[in-house]
Amino acid sequence: MGEVRPRAVVLAVIACTFFVGFGGGVVFPILPNLGTVLGISPFLVGIILSANRFVRMVANAPAGALVDRVGTxxxxxxxxxxxxxxxxxxxxxxxxxxxxxxxxxxxxAWGLGSALVFATAYTITADVSEAASRGTSMGFVRAGITFGFPAGLVLGGVVSDLYSVAVAFALAAAFALVSGGLAFLTVPETHASDAGTSVRPWDIDTSTPALTTGLVNFGLYFSYAGVLFATLVLLLGRRGITVLGYSAQGTSGFLMAATVLAGSVFMLVGGSASDRLGARVPILLAFLGLACAGFLGLAVADSRVGLLVACLAVGAGQGGVGGPLMALLADLTPTDRMGRATGTNNVLGDVGGGLGPIVSLPAVEALGFVPVYAACAFIPLAAGVVLLAGTYRHTGELNPDVAVREASSPAADRDSSS
Structure with a gap:
């Protein structure tokens, strides 16, 4: 593996994942309403929105093993x-x-591609970063992955309103294809491979760190990407809230974009704060609490300002968790198993994100928005309990010091068996 420049590598990954993220966001403001026009039932719309996550449930583990075998x-x-x-x-x-x-x-197909992108992006960052700056690096990369998503949300909502749905989809595809060419030109190999060994596709990491971060991801993706994104356009239509004269579809694009942008900003804040503090857990708990408060606000908000504040709180909460959570996983995982550990983490996150629309769309129709959002407020609290329990089990501490918890430690090696 040749010499690489860590900062240049991280910037290249951020740029590539930003452009491809358009395609991930463009469908959300469009498909829930388009389903009625095309004669697609709400349940089937939920299946379509969640299909990429269900595919990643199967593809994440092979993607992680493939990265450890052939590189990034x-x-x-x-x-x-x-x-x-x-x-x-x-x-x-x-x-x-x-x-x-x-x-x-x-x-x-999107699910297959994104399984490879997520497994490699985080592994590349773990490969080129050190413990003292890992939270910041992970925050930047995770923000890069998600910054493209709000651009896609706005693209889907606004361009479909001003021009057509077809134009919105075509623009998203063009940006995604450009990102592949950019990666070919700028991203080097960073990962020592296990090409000489036999790595089974189902050889995933079932260590305590991987399962702990994965379960936290499960809760956040279920409530945020699963429930909120699938139901927000319907909530706006039900409560008659619009922005700048746009329909519920266009308004939902703006609100979801604001939510994701807040998350992206606080990914940087959370990761950097965990590096400065020298510990990940307090930062993670603080942002989980913020996400809880945001969902409680969504349950009762009946105005544009109230909805915006609640969405920003949810976005900032889940975003602030992202950088420190991936840094914690990298802190406690041996380098040669980071691809597998990332796969495990992504599998559990995608289970949550995939179940969210399938559960929430029928639940909202049967129960209404208030009980569904109120129930989501308790999920970040449960995730905090899981985080503390898993961290204590692996390290013997509730708040381990980043400086002394290296992935190559004997304890980490013993706990990383699959």
Whole structure:
């Protein structure tokens, strides 16, 4: 593995994941309403929105094992290009007599590509960062991954209102394909491979750190990416709240974008704060509490200002968790198993994100928005309990010092068996 410049590598990963993120966000403001026009039931819309996450439940583990076996560069480039082609499939769906089939197929392909992108992006960052600055680096990369998503939300909402849904999808696909070319030109190999050993696709990391961070991810993705993103456009329509004269579809794009932007900013804040403090757990607990407060606000908000404040709190809360959580995983995981550990973490997060729309759309229809959002407020609190229990089990401390918890420690090695 040749010499690499850590800062340049991190910046390259951020740029690539930003551009490809457009395709991830563009579908959310469009499909819930488009489902009615195309004759797709709310349940099937939920399946389509969640399909990429369900695919990643299966693909994340092989993607992580593949990274540990062949390195990061080739899977990263391949994943970005697959996502670009998948986004083109949305336009095929619009012109098809079976739109639900093509939307579903495109989301499946997107899931395969994003499994490769997520496994490689975090592993690359772990490879080139040190413990003292890892929270900041992870925060920047996680923010880069998510910054493209709000751009896609705005693209989907505004461009579909001003021009057409087809134009919005085509722009997202173009940006995604550009990201693959950018990766080919700028991202080097960073990961020592296990090419000489036999690595089974199901060889995932079931260590306490991987399972702990994964369960926290499960709760956050279920409530945030699963419930909030799938139901916000419906909430706006029910409560008659709009912004700048846009429909519920366009307004939801703005609000979701603001939520994700807040999350991206606080990913940087959370990661940097955990580095300065020299500990991850207090920062994680503080932001989990903020996410809880945001969902309580959503349950009762009945104005544009109230909804905006609540969405920003939810976004900032889940975002502030992102950097320190991935840094904690890298702190406590041996380098040669980081691909697998990232796969485990992503699997559990995608289970939560995939279940969210399927559970929330019928639940909102049957129970209303208030009880659903109130229930989501308790999920970050449960995640905090899991975080404390898992950290204590692995380290013997509730708040381990980053400076003395290196991934190569004997304890970490013993606990990383699959």
């Amino acid at each position: 560069r080739r899977p990263f480039i391949a994943g970005l290009l697959i996502e670009g082609v998948a986004t083109l499939g949305y336009n095929v769906a619009l012109a098809s007599s079976l739109p639900e089939f093509w939307f579903l197929l495109s989301r499946v």
